[in-house]
Amino acid sequence: MIHFSNPKLSKEAQARSQVMLTALRRAHLRLTPQRIAICNFLAETRSHPTINEIFEAILVQHPTISRATVYNTMTTLKELGEIIELPSAAGASVRYETDLRPHVNLTCTQCGNIYDVPVDDLQALMQKINNSTDFLVQSVAVSGTGLCARCQQKAG
DSSP states (O other): OOOOOOTTSOHHHHHHHHHHHHHHHHTTOOOOHHHHHHHHHHHHOOSOOOHHHHHHHHHTTOTTOOHHHHHHHHHHHHHTTSSEEEOOOTTOOOEEEOOOSSEEEEEETTTOOEEEEEOTHHHHHHHHHHHHSSOOOOOOEEEEEEOOHHHHHHHO
16 A cells, blocks of 8 residues: 555545545556545545645645646546546536545525535445345435535524
8 A cells, every 4th residue: 555645634634535546546647746645635535626725735745836727637636536526517617526425415595505415325335236136335425505604604
């Protein structure tokens, strides 16, 4: 196993980063400092970042990083099944899901923020589908839209 994680990350984030880095390595990509930083950021964040947000976060430590590097790394991680591209509203930037555990994403239609809600029943749903069909469900994406508490308060 390749060990390039940041000791400042939680153990869970270190493990998640290692999984992404191993996937990149298996895809025959060099593990550059920029790609390692991207994987560490993704493993650590609980936001649903855009390419630009990832770029801005990595730029602080790696001033030579390009948006193309971030975009290409995200595209590869998506193709490898390590992240999920979330549907976006017209004109909104694409956001990425980094937490592959079953949960519900709630998107505020006013501010665009996305909130994760863990739901134990999704794991049971996946198992039920796997047991009753010839299909192997690897993940389930459930989302809802509405107004977050802050936007509700603003609206009165």
